[in-house]
Amino acid sequence: MLSDDRINAIIEASMSKGADLAEIYIQDAGSRGVSLLNGKVIRASTNRTVGIGIRIMSGVNSVYVYSNNLEPEGLIHMAKEAACALQSGSKAEIAALRELCKSSPSKIEIDPFSVPKHDTVEILKKASDYALSYDPLITQVAGGYSTGSRTIRVVNSRGVNREETKKRIRLTMEAIATKGNEKQTGRVSPGTMRGYEFINEYPFMDKMKECCDTAIRMVNAGYAPSGKMPVVIGNGFGGVIFHEACGHALEATSVGIGSSCFTGKLGQQIASSVVSARDNARIEGEWGSYYVDDEGNDSSDLLLIENGILKNYLVDELGSRRMNMPVTGCSRREDYTFAPTSRMSNTYIDNGSSTPEEIIAATDNGIYCAQMGGGSVDTATGEFNFAVNEAYMIRNGKIAEPVRGATLIGKGPEILMNIDMVGNDLKLSAGVCGASSGNIPTTVGQPTIRVSSILVGGREE
Amino acid sequence: MDSNTEDIKKLMTEIIGKAKEYGFDEAACHYSDNESINIDILNGEVSSYENSRDSGFTFKGLKNGQMGTCGTNVIDDDTADYLLSGAMENCGVLDDDDPDFIYCDPDHKELSFSQLSGAYDKNTYDRFKELGLKIEKAILDIDPCVKAVDYLSISASIGPTIMMNTKGLYAFTDSDGITIFAGARAEKDGVVKSGGHFWIGNDIDKFDLDSFIDKVSDNLITKFGASSVRSGSYDTIFKSDAFVSLFAAFFGNFSSFAMQKGLSLLAGKQGTKIASDTLTIREVPMYEKALNKIPFDSEGVLTYEKAIIDKGVFSTALYNLKTAYKDGIKSTGNGFGGNIGVSNIVITPGEKDFDALMETVGNGLIITEVSGLHAGVNAVSGDFSLLSEGFVIENGKKGRPVEQITISGNFYDLIKNITELGNDVENNLGSRGEVFCPSVIIKGVNVAGDGR
Numbered sequence: 001m002l003s004d005d006r007i008n009a010i011i012e013a014s015m016s017k018g019a020d021l022a023e024i025y026i027q028d029a030g031s032r033g034v035s036l037l038n039g040k041v042i043r044a045s046t047n048r049t050v051g052i053g054i055r056i057m058s059g060v061n062s063v064y065v066y067s068n069n070l071e072p073e074g075l076i077h078m079a080k081e082a083a084c085a086l087q088s089g090s091k092a093e094i095a096a097l098r099e100l101c102k103s104s105p106s107k108i109e110i111d112p113f114s115v116p117k118h119d120t121v122e123i124l125k126k127a128s129d130y131a132l133s134y135d136p137l138i139t140q141v142a143g144g145y146s147t148g149s150r151t152i153r154v155v156n157s158r159g160v161n162r163e164e165t166k167k168r169i170r171l172t173m174e175a176i177a178t179k180g181n182e183k184q185t186g187r188v189s190p191g192t193m194r195g196y197e198f199i200n201e202y203p204f205m206d207k208m209k210e211c212c213d214t215a216i217r218m219v220n221a222g223y224a225p226s227g228k229m230p231v232v233i234g235n236g237f238g239g240v241i242f243h244e245a246c247g248h249a250l251e252a253t254s255v256g257i258g259s260s261c262f263t264g265k266l267g268q269q270i271a272s273s274v275v276s277a278r279d280n281a282r283i284e285g286e287w288g289s290y291y292v293d294d295e296g297n298d299s300s301d302l303l304l305i306e307n308g309i310l311k312n313y314l315v316d317e318l319g320s321r322r323m324n325m326p327v328t329g330c331s332r333r334e335d336y337t338f339a340p341t342s343r344m345s346n347t348y349i350d351n352g353s354s355t356p357e358e359i360i361a362a363t364d365n366g367i368y369c370a371q372m373g374g375g376s377v378d379t380a381t382g383e384f385n386f387a388v389n390e391a392y393m394i395r396n397g398k399i400a401e402p403v404r405g406a407t408l409i410g411k412g413p414e415i416l417m418n419i420d421m422v423g424n425d426l427k428l429s430a431g432v433c434g435a436s437s438g439n440i441p442t443t444v445g446q447p448t449i450r451v452s453s454i455l456v457g458g459r460e461e
Numbered sequence: 462m463d464s465n466t467e468d469i470k471k472l473m474t475e476i477i478g479k480a481k482e483y484g485f486d487e488a489a490c491h492y493s494d495n496e497s498i499n500i501d502i503l504n505g506e507v508s509s510y511e512n513s514r515d516s517g518f519t520f521k522g523l524k525n526g527q528m529g530t531c532g533t534n535v536i537d538d539d540t541a542d543y544l545l546s547g548a549m550e551n552c553g554v555l556d557d558d559d560p561d562f563i564y565c566d567p568d569h570k571e572l573s574f575s576q577l578s579g580a581y582d583k584n585t586y587d588r589f590k591e592l593g594l595k596i597e598k599a600i601l602d603i604d605p606c607v608k609a610v611d612y613l614s615i616s617a618s619i620g621p622t623i624m625m626n627t628k629g630l631y632a633f634t635d636s637d638g639i640t641i642f643a644g645a646r647a648e649k650d651g652v653v654k655s656g657g658h659f660w661i662g663n664d665i666d667k668f669d670l671d672s673f674i675d676k677v678s679d680n681l682i683t684k685f686g687a688s689s690v691r692s693g694s695y696d697t698i699f700k701s702d703a704f705v706s707l708f709a710a711f712f713g714n715f716s717s718f719a720m721q722k723g724l725s726l727l728a729g730k731q732g733t734k735i736a737s738d739t740l741t742i743r744e745v746p747m748y749e750k751a752l753n754k755i756p757f758d759s760e761g762v763l764t765y766e767k768a769i770i771d772k773g774v775f776s777t778a779l780y781n782l783k784t785a786y787k788d789g790i791k792s793t794g795n796g797f798g799g800n801i802g803v804s805n806i807v808i809t810p811g812e813k814d815f816d817a818l819m820e821t822v823g824n825g826l827i828i829t830e831v832s833g834l835h836a837g838v839n840a841v842s843g844d845f846s847l848l849s850e851g852f853v854i855e856n857g858k859k860g861r862p863v864e865q866i867t868i869s870g871n872f873y874d875l876i877k878n879i880t881e882l883g884n885d886v887e888n889n890l891g892s893r894g895e896v897f898c899p900s901v902i903i904k905g906v907n908v909a910g911d912g913r
Contacts, residue, residue, distance in 0.1 A: 041557065043555075051534065066513045068515050149823075261653065363584060373836040376832055378832075380654075387837040405846050459870070
């Protein structure tokens with residue numbers, strides 16, 4: 001890796017034509033993964049990527065150059081070229097490099113890279129065998145395990161000198177039930193920044209049974225109805241609704257250029273008064289955590305919404321310049337091939353006061369979405385859509401028959417105002433979020449919530 | 462071929478040359494190198510400029526029919542050992558019932574296909590800046606309601622890929638390309654709409670600003686006054702990119718791998734009718750209008766033109782070496798990136814223009830956009846339910862815009878319900894090549910909305 005002297009030389013070259021900030025991001029990442037289908041390992045791969053990204057900023061303009069070649073002379077040349085492209089009028093002082101400060105949000109007892117792949121493969125095979133003999137309707141079982149390690153170093157012309165290491169594990173199990181031409185899946189995909197002890201403690205058979213039961217229930221289910229109705233959304237991955245309908249529109253990426261539907265709404269009521277929400281990057285061992293962001297700032301436990309009032313945006317360096325607000329330590333990127341931008345970490349609606357049972361009992365007729373799939377949003381218009389993987393009708397305050405094929409659509413600002421009950425069973429769930437700085441691990445979460453009215457796109461009228 | 466390519470070739474020869482030492486029966490090595498530049502324009506200036514050079518190796522080693530892979534972009538003295546030992550470790554955990562292969566056609570040991578445009582040197586910062594500012598201004602000038610061009614990027618990339626294996630294959634390709642994406646925001650009476658357009662090409666001089674701006678305008682300004690529609694069944698015209706997006710979500714079902722593993726309902730249906738007579742879908746790897754011609758796949762098998770659906774009949778599934786062996790046939794040249802994929806796709810157009818298609822429908826809907834494809838589809842069962850937008854068709858004419866509706870149904874029913882295709886072919890970005898597709902009429906599409 002590069003010595004401090006070389007790094008200083010790159011920063012000097014970057015600032016040689018004037019700039020107010022030069023930033024170097026160096027990444028060394030490795031991953032190992034296996035995929036299984038019906039108890040057989042059909043793919044196994046290993047990968048390592050090392051690279052460097054250099055960003056130079058002047059006001060709200062920036063130049064970003066990157067390469068996988070860490071040869072110092074080439075990097076200095078690249079930095080000089082970048083400096084010429086920026087052509088800044090003014091030049092900030094270059095501060096002396098502070099002492100390197102290392103951190104890790106991973107909470108590791110057993111290093112996942114120290115455990116042979118065979119061990120995890122054997123567990124997944126047992127789970128697969130169990131599922132294939134569970135019920136004749138279960139026709140395929142897929143599984144996967146991957147572990148990744150990433151060390152990043154961020155150095156900048158203000159003297160920032162940080163290094164952070166993250167190790168993550170992601171597990172996937174999926175059971176597919178078949179009935180005639182119909183196939184439905186039940187799936188779990190937990191992710192963690194804990195060590196291999198997570199795998200040792202994970203209740204594989206219980207979770208596989210849940211996958212099978214869900215797939216069987218859904219393959220036997222009728223189609224969901226269409227139309228506006230009350231919707232109760234289960235805890236955990238149900239939080240994807242907040243992530244899409246609100247979280248993205250609170251990122252400086254869109255707020256900073258005035259394109260978000262929540263621009264200029266700080267201090268205003270943007271959600272119903274039962275909604276409070278946070279973006280907390282500082283939960284040790286949680287999938288979406290980091291202590292140092294990809295600009296070298298400390299991450300934060302940020303209150304986004306308090307009792308319906310918008311309290312904070314997610315602000316990165318560029319957003320800070322555009323919005324004249326301090327950074328919140330939320331700058332992230334997939335790898336060195338992306339310039340960083342404001343992103344979410346572990347983002348969730350906080351606990352309310354109702355029990356999940358009270359919420360269902362208070363709903364005469366509607367849909368209970370036990371498991372959400374993914375979704376997407378247009379941050380300018382607020383329009384979103386989510387798939388529902390596992391849903392049930394609610395009739396007379398009770399959960400009734402399962403229904404499949406439902407999609408929830410609407411506009412973020414309206415849906416936030418329509419959340420009228422919030423449960424006390426907050427749960428977090430791992431996901432992957434894609435945006436302009438690439439795909440990054442994020443956690444979504446919420447307690448059980450009720451939306452008084454939302455458009456359900458099903459198949460039956 | 463420059464000296465760098467010679468160095469890389471030497472390193473690749475060394476890597477696969479060590480394969481036997483590490484215990485592999487056969488081995489292959491892939492290399493790719495990419496140079497790119499990108500500029501983003503915002504508020505009358507270049508907000509960001511990116512420049513990169515990135516390369517990497519992937520090694521595949523075969524032992525007892527099991528293929529272990531390992532990749533890295535670290536090029537140093539340890540690269541060979543890292544790749545070989547990583548792949549060998551992976552071979553040790555694989556236990557697939559079906560053997561894999563490393564291949565070289567004895568008649569085509571050396572494959573070389575360069576399609577550099579010769580125009581790449583025009584892609585400079587200054588040129589992109591000038592063009593970007595011109596595009597931004599032209600979009601803002603479309604109408605006073607256009608408030609901002611929130612996203613405008615111009616990027617270009619160039620680079621070779623090299624593939625070598627122990628069977629004697631040496632395959633080389635290189636290409637360059639430019640993409641322009643623009644996304645704008647407009648506001649009228651407190652209602653915000655967004656829309657944009659893209660262009661791909663390999664010669665910046667061939668970019669036509671006027672037609673690009675017309676498309677942005679079509680995709681943005683016409684959206685005002687939109688509302689939902691009543692739930693029901695509608696005869697619908699899918700515009701080219703909406704149809705391609707929807708079709709792409711289910712395209713994996715044409716893969717022989719999905720069929721062999723019981724994950725495609727098309728298994729066993731080759732040679733039978735699965736779609737309307739009006740639908741013919743061909744893979745044309747060397748299609749003259751395609752930006753990138755693809756003469757061979759990433760297993761070194763020559764690609765060739767073929768119908769996937771011919772007048773509604775499912776003519777061939779897509780095979781790589783491994784799945785072809787299992788079915789006792791030859792690979793169809795669809796082994797891409799360790800999976801099964803396609804090159805350039807051409808959907809045979811009909812004869813009517815878009816206005817005539819609307820007249821044919823009489824009363825119904827135009828779907829211009831579908832969202833949420835990564836989540837709102839069940840790729841295996843074919844079920845989908847997707848947020849969509851478009852326009853109503855009233856008495857054969859385009860009427861008011863439509864928003865906040867979902868279209869739902871089943872892919873396998875949908876392709877049977879195609880009644881006609883237009884002649885308005887547009888190119889869309891595919892996973893590897895392009896998809897050339899016209900507007901498509903589908904009868905009886907299930908729509909959910911809360912309109913009255």
